[in-house]
Structures are given as C-alpha cells and as structure tokens.
Amino acid sequence: MQAFEYASPTTVKEAAALLQNKWGEVDVLAGGTDQLTLMKERLATPSKLVNVKGIKELGGISAGKAGFRIGAAVTLDELMENAEVRKNYPSLVAAARGVSSPQIRNMGTVGGDLCQRPRCWYYRNGFGLLGTKDGKSLIPGGENRYHAILGNSGPAYFVSASSLGPALISLGAKVKLVSASGSREVAADKFFVTPQNENSREIALLPNELLTEILIPREATKNATYELRQKEALDWPLVSASVALKMKGSTVASARVVLGHVAPTPWAASQAEQLLAGKSITESVAEEAGKAALASATPLSQNAYKVQLARVAVKRALLAAASGRA
Amino acid sequence: MGTKGRCLVSSRKDPDVPKTGQSGLSRRGFMQGIGVGSGALGAGILENEAQAAPPPGGFSGPAAVPITLRINGKSTNLTVEPRVTLVDALRNHLDMTGAKKVCDRATCGACTVIMSGKVVYACSVLAIDAQGKDIQTIEGIGSGNKPHPVSVAFVHNDAQQCGYCTPGFVMAAKGFLDRNPNPTFEQVEKGLGGNLCRCGTYVGVRQAVLEAAKEMKGGKNA
Numbered sequence: 001m002q003a004f005e006y007a008s009p010t011t012v013k014e015a016a017a018l019l020q021n022k023w024g025e026v027d028v029l030a031g032g033t034d035q036l037t038l039m040k041e042r043l044a045t046p047s048k049l050v051n052v053k054g055i056k057e058l059g060g061i062s063a064g065k066a067g068f069r070i071g072a073a074v075t076l077d078e079l080m081e082n083a084e085v086r087k088n089y090p091s092l093v094a095a096a097r098g099v100s101s102p103q104i105r106n107m108g109t110v111g112g113d114l115c116q117r118p119r120c121w122y123y124r125n126g127f128g129l130l131g132t133k134d135g136k137s138l139i140p141g142g143e144n145r146y147h148a149i150l151g152n153s154g155p156a157y158f159v160s161a162s163s164l165g166p167a168l169i170s171l172g173a174k175v176k177l178v179s180a181s182g183s184r185e186v187a188a189d190k191f192f193v194t195p196q197n198e199n200s201r202e203i204a205l206l207p208n209e210l211l212t213e214i215l216i217p218r219e220a221t222k223n224a225t226y227e228l229r230q231k232e233a234l235d236w237p238l239v240s241a242s243v244a245l246k247m248k249g250s251t252v253a254s255a256r257v258v259l260g261h262v263a264p265t266p267w268a269a270s271q272a273e274q275l276l277a278g279k280s281i282t283e284s285v286a287e288e289a290g291k292a293a294l295a296s297a298t299p300l301s302q303n304a305y306k307v308q309l310a311r312v313a314v315k316r317a318l319l320a321a322a323s324g325r326a
Numbered sequence: 327m328g329t330k331g332r333c334l335v336s337s338r339k340d341p342d343v344p345k346t347g348q349s350g351l352s353r354r355g356f357m358q359g360i361g362v363g364s365g366a367l368g369a370g371i372l373e374n375e376a377q378a379a380p381p382p383g384g385f386s387g388p389a390a391v392p393i394t395l396r397i398n399g400k401s402t403n404l405t406v407e408p409r410v411t412l413v414d415a416l417r418n419h420l421d422m423t424g425a426k427k428v429c430d431r432a433t434c435g436a437c438t439v440i441m442s443g444k445v446v447y448a449c450s451v452l453a454i455d456a457q458g459k460d461i462q463t464i465e466g467i468g469s470g471n472k473p474h475p476v477s478v479a480f481v482h483n484d485a486q487q488c489g490y491c492t493p494g495f496v497m498a499a500k501g502f503l504d505r506n507p508n509p510t511f512e513q514v515e516k517g518l519g520g521n522l523c524r525c526g527t528y529v530g531v532r533q534a535v536l537e538a539a540k541e542m543k544g545g546k547n548a
Contacts, residue, residue, distance in 0.1 A: 003388035006408035006454055018385075032450045033432040036411070040430060048385055049408070051455055077444065101520030102502065103435065106444040107451070233519040234433065 001039040008051040012058070012212055016180045018050050019208045023201070028052055028210065030073055031108040034116040041124065043117070058111070058212060061085060067218040072111030072211045077102070079110055089216070091223035091242050091321075095167040095260075098227045101234035111211040113164045114175065114191065115203060118264075119236055120147065120158035128198050130155045145302040146238070149310070151263035152298060156194050159261045160202065165192060166242040166260035167225050169268065173216045177209040185215070189258075192265035202264060221246055224321035227260075228309045237261050239306055241293075241313035243321050245276070252276045257293055257318075262310055269293035272314060281322035283315075290314035386454075393454050397422070398466025408454050413437040415453035416463060424464035424493045435521030438494040438501070439463050445501035445520070464493040467500060476500050479538035480531070487525035495521050499535045509539055 009015040020026045027046035029035050030053060038044035052058055058073035061082050068088070070079065076096040079085055086093055099105050099113075117123070122131030122138055131139045132155075139147055139157040147157045168175075168188040175191050177184050191204050205211060223244040227237035240260035246253045255276035259267040272293035279285050290311035297307045387408035395402050395415065404419050413430075416422040416439075425448050426436035432450040439448045440462040468474030476499045479485070486492040495518070502509070502517040509517065514535045523531065 001409050003407060003409050005385035005387045006452070007385045008455070029452070029455070032452065032455070033447070036450045036452070037431045039409075051452075053455070100516070101435070102498070102517060103438060103445050103447045103520040104432065107432075107446050232515070233522070 001036070002042070002045045002047075004039075004046055005048045006051065007048070008054045010054050010056070012055055012178055012210060013180075015050055015052055015055060016178055016208070016210055018048070019179070019210065021206075021208050023207045026050060026207075028115075030112040031075065031104075033104050033108050034112065038117060041126075043124070043126070052210065053109075063218075065218070066215070068216040070110055070214040070216070072109060072213055074110050076105040076108050076110065076113065080105065089167070089171065089223060090324075091167040091170065091225045091244065092164060094225040094227075095163045095240070095242065098225070098229075098237055098240065099163055100229075100232065104234065110164060110214060114162050114168075114214075115205065115211060116161050118158040118202060119161050123158060129158070129195060129202070130198055131157065132198070140300055143302070144300040145305075147300055147303055148263045149294075149297045149299045149303055149306045150259070150267050151194060151265065152300065155196065156202075156264040157300070158202075158264055160192055160263065160265050161236055161261075162192070162266065163237070163240070163260065166240060166258040166266040167223070168214060168216070169266050170242040170244040170256040170258045171216050171221065171223060172219065172244075172256070173214055175211055176213045176215065177205055178212045179206065179209045183212075188214075189266070189268060194264040219246065222321040222324065224317045226313045226317035226320055228313050239310040239313050241310065241317040243314070243317045245281070245318075245321055251278055251280050253278075255289075257289065257314060259293065259310055259314070262297075262306060269314065271295055276318075281318050283319065286315040286318040286322075287311075289318055391454065393457050395420075395453065395456055395461060396459065397461045398463060399460075404453075406453050408452060410453045411449050412439070412451040412453045412456045412461070413448035415456075416448065422463055422465050425497075426490055426493060428490065433522070434491070434494075435498055436491050436494040438497040438521065440497060440501045440504075443501075443504065445498050447520075462497075464497055467497075474500065475541040476503065476534070476538040479534040479541060483530045483534040483537060485527055485530035485534040487523075487527050491521060491523045491525075495523065495531055499531070499538065503535065503539055503542060507539060507543065509535070511536065 007018055026048040027044055029049050029051045053073055059071045062069050063084050076099050080093050080096045123129050148159050173188040174185045186204055193204055195202055221244040225242040227240040229237045239262055242258045244256045255273045257269040257272040272289040275289050275292045293314045294307050294311050299307055390405045390407045392405050406415055413425050413427050416425050425439055428434045428436035430449045432447045437448040438445050442459045476496050498518055498521045514532050
C-alpha cells in the first residue's frame with residue numbers, strides 16, 4: 001500500500017480537525033478490515049490516515065431515556081454480546097452474527113459497517129464505483145449475479161454492503177456526524193444514498209465528517225433479521241431482510257420492512273409495510289408481505305434468483321419477529 | 327471474475343512492498359546477520375531513518391517510526407513505517423513466521439493472532455496500531471517439547487494437509503476455546519468461520535477442536 005502519515009487522536013475534536021473537505025486525502029481507520037484492503041488494492045490512496053479507535057467517546061453502548069446510544073467504534077462482537085442489545089434488538093444481533101468471521105466481528109466496528117465500500121467486483125477491480133468503461137456501465141450486460149434487483153435503473157447497480165444498515169433503518173435509528181464546525185443527526189435511511197456520478201459516495205457522510213454514534217429510539221418492537229447466503233463462512237449475504245413491528249395486541253400497528261443487499265442502498269419495502277398494518281402475522285400473511293416487498297423488482301440478466309430469495313427472507317424475518325426468535 | 331466479496335484475491339502486485347529473497351539474499355536473513363537496529367544499517371535496508379515520536383494527536387510518518395509491541399508477554403522495540411501491517415512486522419521484522427500471509431485481505435485467516443484476548447487478522451491491523459495490546463502468536467502457545475493441547479489435537483485428528491493454514495487455524499481454535507470452553511459441534515463450525523483451508527481438512531479441524539476442549543478442561547491449557 002502507498003505510504004501515509006498516521007495519527008491516533010484521543011478526542012473527536014482532535015480527529016475532526018485532522019479531516020479535510022475533499023475525499024481521498026485523509027481517510028479514517030477504524031476496524032481496518034475494509035479500509036486497509038482498499039488501500040492495498042489502491043482503491044484508496046490517502047496521504048494521511050486517522051485512526052479513531054483511541055477515541056474513548058466513540059466507544060460504549062448506553063441506554064438512556066431517549067433510547068440507545070451505540071458508539072461508532074463499538075465492535076460487532078461488543079454489539080452482539082451486549083445484554084441490553086440482545087434483549088431489545090435481536091434484529092441487530094442477527095445482522096452482526098451474519099458477519100460470519102469471528103476475526104471480522106472482533107475488529108470491525110458499527111460505524112465501519114455503515115461506511116464500508118460496496119463489494120461490487122467491478123468497483124473492486126478498478127472500474128470505479130459505477131463499474132463503467134468508456135462511459136458505459138459494464139454491469140447490465142456483464143457479470144451481475146450479485147448486483148441490484150431494486151433501485152437499479154442506473155447509473156448505480158452495486159448493492160449496499162452494510163449488514164447493520166437495514167436493521168438500523170427498520171428500528172428508526174439516526175446517526176450522528178461530527179465535523180470541526182459542528183454536528184448533525186441524519187436518519188439512518190437518509191444516510192445511504194444512490195450515487196449519481198463517479199465522484200459521489202454511497203453514504204451522506206461528508207469527507208470532513210466523522211460518524212460518532214448511532215441513536216436508536218426507545219420503542220418496543222418485535223424485530224428480526226433473516227439472511228440468505230451462498231456460504232456459511234465469511235461472506236456477505238445474498239439478500240437480507242430486517243423487520244420491526246409495533247404491535248397492538250396480536251396485530252401489527254405499523255411495520256418497517258427493510259431489505260439488504262438488493263439495491264444500492266438498504267431498501268425500504270413500503271408495499272409490504274402497508275400490507276402488514278392491522279394484520280396478525282401468520283405464515284400466509286408473511287408470504288404475502290414477501291411478495292409485496294418484491295413487487296417492483298427489476299432483476300438484471302443473471303440475478304432473478306435473488307427475487308425469490310428476498311421474498312423468503314422477508315417471510316422468515318416476519319415469522320421470526322412474531323415468534324420472538326430472531 | 328473470481329468469486330464474490332471476500333474471496334476476491336487480487337493478482338496485482340503491490341509495488342511498494344519490499345521484495346525479499348530475490349537476489350538469493352533474504353532480507354530477513356541479512357538483517358539477522360548484521361543485527362537489526364545496528365547503526366551501521368545503510369539506506370534501503372530499513373525503509374527510512376526513524377523519526378522522533380509525534381505530538382499526541384499529530385501525524386507521524388510516512389517514514390519509519392519507533393514502536394513497541396508486546397508479543398507473547400515480551401516487549402519488543404522495532405522501527406516500521408505506519409503502513410506496515412502486524413503480520414509483516416512479525417514476519418519481516420521480528421522473524422516470527424508462524425502467522426502466514428496468504429490473502430492479505432482479511433479473508434482467509436492464515437495470519438490469525440490473538441490480540442487483547444480476541445482473534446484478529448494480523449494482515450489488517452497496522453503494527454503501529456497494535457501497540458499497547460497483548461499479542462499472542464503461534465510461537466507463544468507451547469514449544470516443541472510441550473506443544474499446546476490444540477496443536478496436539480490437530481496432530482491426533484489429521485487436521486492439516488499442506489499445513490499452510492494450520493498456524494492460523496490453531497490460533498483461531500485457541501481463541502475460540504478461550505471464550506467457549508464447552509463448545510458444541512455447531513458452535514465449533516461457526517466459531518472457525520473466519521479461516522479457510524484449501525485442502526479441505528475441516529472435518530479433522532472440527533474434531534481436533536472438540537478433542538482439545540476436553541483436554542483443556544481443568545486448567546490444563548497453557
């Protein structure tokens with residue numbers, strides 16, 4: 001990897017002061033499992049690297065009146081092992097467990113999961129975030145079996161790699177972004193964006209901002225995440241579904257259904273959400289919701305199989321949430 | 327096009343990595359011969375002159391900087407560029423070649439070491455960032471005369487073939503058993519999900535971990 005200068009600040013303020021207004025000059029290092037890989041592949045060539053793991057403010061999980069606060073540098077392992085998280089957010093635990101390498105869970109952070117770059121093999125092999133050659137996307141006519149089946153009218157065809165994103169969106173979470181000049185909170189569903197050109201990113205974070213924490217409102221939901229994957233060991237899921245149900249007795253008052261790994265962002269399946277309101281979760285209702293969630297799917301030449309997988313993921317996530325086993 | 331995600335191993339060479347052994351003179355052997363840290367080292371042997379420690383919060387590098395690592399209970403001083411990973415520091419600077427560099431992309435597990443009690447990929451930790459942590463490597467968990475129970479169980483159960491993934495697997499298994507002393511077969515499967523064996527010795531590895539778990543009960547482990 002290209003040589004770089006290295007800093008390990010101990011406060012958010014110090015770290016934010018080291019960031020710059022342009023992507024590419026100064027990068028943030030947290031768990032390192034994606035960042036260092038990107039640097040070895042020359043997909044990231046920062047001249048300066050800011051390690052944020054020494055910042056105490058970025059750690060810790062705490063439950064307050066307003067809800068849960070999860071520090072951005074909390075590792076996936078710490079998240080999964082936290083008793084409060086296990087009790088309230090089985091959906092998050094299942095999503096973190098799906099990162100199926102203990103090493104990655106010990107190193108990788110919650111913030112890093114949200115900020116990791118796409119795994120699209122065109123991107124990873126140097127064809128840019130949008131996978132183009134001579135101004136034309138290589139993906140619709142190329143090797144697209146793992147690409148998007150929703151939100152794929154171009155120019156982006158990759159799928160969001162985040163495991164926690166769909167679960168956090170379904171739980172109504174917000175992320176806090178801090179720069180040298182201030183801070184802002186962004187709803188998790190607004191944090192992920194579909195880039196419209198090669199110079200934009202797939203997240204709303206600005207180059208001079210640091211993701212410092214995740215805030216989950218305190219609302220009782222039945223929640224679950226269900227993934228379908230090609231191999232059990234270390235890999236990303238082919239599809240995932242995270243659901244959060246606000247219940248009124250045994251019927252659903254309101255539902256959030258968010259799909260992962262099917263679109264350039266986590267994908268809120270509003271048709272399924274509408275269908276579920278006022279219903280009890282039975283196997284046939286869950287199946288109907290799965291169908292509704294994928295009603296507008298537009299698979300590419302090689303990935304129609306993901307449509308059925310995603311239907312099944314929605315169905316099983318709903319049944320898991322309703323039965324309290326995630 | 328290879329496979330999805332983690333398994334994409336680049337064939338591109340990293341032009342910045344100092345080459346070893348290309349002229350029949352291995353860098354490691356050469357440095358052992360003249361003594362690492364000797365003032366007589368010329369330019370081009372160590373990457374650059376060491377520079378003074380930076381102010382807290384400020385930048386250091388890109389030239390080599392002095393760092394201290396605590397490996398297998400022993401503090402070791404070395405001088406590395408910030409871009410040097412822990413696995414490269416172990417193998418190229420400290421002559422500890424147990425941890426293997428295979429994918430170098432946080433995918434295969436051959437470089438697994440235990441840091442602060444948890445298994446990590448040493449290829450994806452910067453050496454400079456591993457300071458202040460207790461690092462345990464395969465060299466630190468038993469000796470030729472008294473191998474670690476996990477190593478013994480690997481031999482008993484034929485849990486290796488070419489052996490290149492073995493040190494990483496042994497460390498992953500030890501780290502797993504430290505946290506799960508009474509595992510079920512299924513837990514073993516999931517617990518070693520971060521390591522690959524291209525020879526396909528998984529059946530033996532899983533049996534070995536279950537055997538080691540029995541053996542290690544009662545505090546017999548190192």
